[in-house]
Amino acid sequence: MQDSSNNRINRPLKIALRVFAITLTIAGVVLFLVKSSTLSNDKVEQEYVAQGANRIENGIHVRTGLIEGEGLMEVVYNCTNCHTAQIIIQNRMNAEAWATTIDWMQETQNLWDLGENEDIIINYLVTNYPVKPKGRRVNLVDVEWYELDE
Ligand code: HEC
Structure with missing residues (x-):
C-alpha cells in the first residue's frame, strides 16, 4: 500500500522531471544552434566585407580599377x-x-x-599594363603639332 501510494505521488513528479529534462535538452540544442548560426553569420559577414573591399567585376578590381x-x-x-x-x-x-x-x-x-x-x-x-606599342597607326603627316601643357 505504502509503495503503491508512493508510486502514485511520484509518477507526476517523475513525469515533470522528465519533461523538465527534455525541455532542458531542447533548450540546449536550440541555444547551440542559434549560437552556431550567429557565428557563421559573422563569418559570412566578414567574407562579405572582404569580398566587397576586393570585389572583382568583369576582370577589374572595382575599388582600384586595376586589372x-x-x-x-x-x-x-x-x-x-x-x-x-x-x-x-x-x-x-x-x-x-x-x-x-x-x-x-x-x-x-x-x-x-x-x-x-x-x-x-x-x-x-x-x-x-605593357608599354603601348608605338605606331599602331601610320603617323600623321602635315599636322601642326602643338605642345601640350602637362
Ligand atoms: C609611400 C607612399 C607611396 C607608395 C606606397 C607608392 N607610391 Fe608611387 N608615388 C608616391 C608619390 C608621393 C608619388 C609622386 C606623386 C605625384 O607626383 O603626385 C608617386 C608617384 C608614382 C608614379 C608616377 C611617377 C612619375 O614619374 O610621375 C607611379 C607610376 C607610381 N608612383 C607607381 C607606384 C607603384 C607601382 C607603387 C607600388 C610599388 C607605388 N607607386 C607605391 C608615393 C608612393
Whole structure:
C-alpha cells in the first residue's frame, strides 16, 4: 500500500522531471544552434566585407580599377596607399623603368622595401599594363603639332 501510494505521488513528479529534462535538452540544442548560426553569420559577414573591399567585376578590381591578374593584391596593398591606382594605370613602362620608379619612390617618397613583392609587382605591371606599342597607326603627316601643357 505504502509503495503503491508512493508510486502514485511520484509518477507526476517523475513525469515533470522528465519533461523538465527534455525541455532542458531542447533548450540546449536550440541555444547551440542559434549560437552556431550567429557565428557563421559573422563569418559570412566578414567574407562579405572582404569580398566587397576586393570585389572583382568583369576582370577589374572595382575599388582600384586595376586589372585582375597574378600579383593584383600585392599591387593593391603596396601601391595604392599613397596615390590612386590611376597614376599606375596611366604610366606604362618596361620592367627596368618600373624598377627605377620604385627606387625613386623608395628614396624620395618613403616607399617601403617591397622584398619579394617587388618582382611580383613589376611582373604584374608589365604583364597587365605593357608599354603601348608605338605606331599602331601610320603617323600623321602635315599636322601642326602643338605642345601640350602637362
Ligand atoms: C609611400 C607612399 C607611396 C607608395 C606606397 C607608392 N607610391 Fe608611387 N608615388 C608616391 C608619390 C608621393 C608619388 C609622386 C606623386 C605625384 O607626383 O603626385 C608617386 C608617384 C608614382 C608614379 C608616377 C611617377 C612619375 O614619374 O610621375 C607611379 C607610376 C607610381 N608612383 C607607381 C607606384 C607603384 C607601382 C607603387 C607600388 C610599388 C607605388 N607607386 C607605391 C608615393 C608612393
